[in-house]
Amino acid sequence: MVGNIAVIVVALVVSIAIIWYFFAPRKAAQASREGALQTAHIVVKGGYTPAEIDVEAGSPVRLQFDRQEDGECSSHVVFSDLGIDQTLPPFKTTDVEFTPKKPGDLPYACGMNMLHGVVHVLPKGGKNKS
């Protein structure tokens, strides 16, 4: 009986931890600015780190995808809203550049749609201005 209760309690704690872990709001990284250009460095290794990037609308964005692995899945990065399908050679850094014109979210994913990330396009001169 004690064992049962212990198991249930542990399971509850683990469940809550899992839900929190997977669904808690994530912190987005801020793209660094050099003049008009907004740059963010994204490490590709079994996922995108950081996966979420904040940028401002209207200025060019350069995402530096630093792919530190080989294999099939992460060999492409796809911005389906922008029509970008960029090959990422293994162990190399590949730049993807675009200029978001309007605020909104630009999700990106690997070629197999398994790894995900998102670029948050914030209004120009918005609250996050550094």
Place this chain on the structure above:
Amino acid sequence: MSQVSKQSEARPAANKGQFREDDPDAVRKAEIKALDRRLIVAAVLTIPVFVFAMFHMWLKAFIPMGVIDFFTNPWVEFVFITPVMFYSGWPIHRTGWLALAHRAPEMNSLVALGTAASYAYSVVVTVAPGILPPSAREPYFESVGTIITLMLLGQLLEAHARLGTGESIRALINLTPKTAHVVRDGKELDVNADQVEVGDIVVIKPGEQLPVDGTVISGQTSVDESMITGESLPVSKGEGDTVTGATINGNGTLQYRATKVGRDTVLAQIIKLVRTAQTSKAPIQKLADKISGYFVPGVILIAIWTFVIWWVFGPVPQGLYGLVSAVAVLVIACPCALGIATPLSVTISTGKAARYGVLIRSAEALQTARDVDTVVLDKTGTITRGQPELTDIGWIGDAASSGGSREANAQTQRDHLLSFIAGAEQVSEHPLAQAIVKGVAQHKLTVPKADSFEAVPGSGVVAKVSGHDVIVGNAELMNSRNIAASVSSHTNDNQQGAVVAKNDTNTNISDVNKTDIERTHSESSHVEELFASYAQKGKTPILAAVDGRLVAVLAVADTVKPDSAKAIAALRERGLQVVMLTGDNKTTATAMANEVGVDRVIAGVRPERKAEEIVRLQNEGHTVGMVGDGINDAPALAAADVGFAIGTGTDVAIESSDITLVSGSLTGLVTAIDLSRAAMRNIKQNLGFAFGYNGIGIPVAAGILYPLWHIMLNPMIAGAAMAFSSLSVVLNANRLRGFNPATVKPRRFTFKLRERHIELKGASSDSATESAHDTKSGASPVPSESARKALQITPTVDASPDTSDNITNQPAKAKEGTTMDMNMNNGASTVKDPVCGMMIDPKTAAGSQDYNGKTYYFCSDNCAKSFAADPAKYAE
């Protein structure tokens, strides 16, 4: 390809340069090799452990007890399975745990969790069995080994299957030859096809493939363009014709000047378009994407609670049962099948479509084409060729005689007259004149050169050919030259410089030749008859006189493409309503409609009103596909749910449409519809399978059947099911590769009308940018505001929650390529050809070009070419 590639403005494919980029297949092949090695290790080590663990009861009869004891010893199992776990399972664990660390768990994470739990439990059993109750001291190594082996096998099979999905693109890339013969400094050299430059003269020998696009400067041959247009009949090419890279030369020899190389060629553009389409997302995929985000955490939770329920309510040993079931749940769940179900089918079908000359711009277009219940076909250039052709010759006077001994005589006379007429018309650039010259050329006559030539704008030509006075033109011209033309002059709106007889008998006989009044009377009634019958059929009659006597009435008309009727019948067979849209009057339109067999005719529609007709049909509840030429019909194409642009030959009007039919034949439309249906059926099967598999598999693995029938799923079986579930999705998607438009069985669909309220916005007279609005929300958008929005929307960044202002006013559909300068047409239905100054109707124009934001229309290809060579000279 360079390591660091840079691009601007979201044009990734552009920087691929010569599109022989590093082959993704090379990466895949290397991966397959690595997988092979790991799989062999896993299989060799797992099989003995598995066989002895599962079947030791039966093996007792054949194998000495010592061997069995050896292989069922937990320590031996541990030694065998540990390399499987850590070496063979490395790709699974690496991806799986990394994905967990990124809080983006996927299929491999589940397998990693499941095998890790089993392995850890088994290690505890082996090292310290004392801490577990006696009934739970059974190790689970064989499960770990089998799951990893099966997973690797599944991944390997999938990798092999995927190897083929790039095939469509690769097939397109492989279409270009490696080398080209180029004439430089008077010498013919062989250069790499990538190094051909614009302006180079390329030499093509019989049977060779063309490396780049260009214009023929000498030679005569037929070229197989099927790889670009899907059209199987070779096209004949001579001086001045454009040729496309990747097409294959027939028996002749060609020299042509390269006009487009590298990424600018038609083929490169097709490849780019197909690539973009393949990465786009079909709306149907959004559901799958949404679910897969919650899927893995959900499965982990189910696994935990499965264990808890077994622990609390299950039979002894609870721990073992609970663990087995939890592991089975983790292993059987397959988010992968959900993830790949749609993109795989989209990739295969868009690639397949390109092979048949159907360029699909996005997955959304592919999906919507399935739902189209009404196809609107523009008449000119879509059902018809869009170019005038000589269709009839009505002889008058002596040449008309037939029968008896005079027949042969009349025939020679006709040939003479025809060659004179052609000789006079040869000098004219007018499309009608060119049509006559082309038509006469089929009679294989030697056409003499005109000695003198005078073009009478809007009327015809007056020339001297081989000493004869030849006049070809309308009744006005005849009258002004004192030739009896017994038809009233009446200018048709559509065909400038032509005459159409009135159908009533109120003809105006003037300047009758008094010496032969009787004969003229009978002739004039004959002329009248010919005139009336041609006009009724929608043809343009043209008069020809030689040496002051009217000799023939020629009819020039836009002819129906040979396969239009067949394609329309095929569309109707599929349950689609076929509507013909035309600017012609009702009589002509109905005659044409009967000829090709459409359901409905909308006649007398001016080009700028076409979009309104589309919206009207949409509001009747139809999902409308519009087929047009992409230039004059751009607003209508944009307003339609799916816009199909007819490409003329290889001139690909990609930008303005959702789907481009490169061959220009309507059979491409049938192929597009068939392929869309096949693709959507395939996607639905895949999704149905993926959902069904997980929906049944997970509860069974959790042990839902145990209370009733004592059925439990062994994790090994769960692993096998998992491995083959994603494989079966891959295999099903691959069935699309066998799609062949020739063998499709037409299925009649019945469509339900749906309530739609679409308004055409932004149709103010100064801009033809139009967008259809779905105002389902009931809010009535402010027209000017939404029109402004429509203009701003570009495909790059779409609406977002951040832009909450006017979100309800967002147009449902707005595309690039809808802007067309209609300034020139306001009020008048004719525009001026900037080169020759002729007034023409934009919808019958031979071509149009944009320059400095203005659209110019041309009476003939020659005018268009002169304009293209130096637009600044002609543009006002």
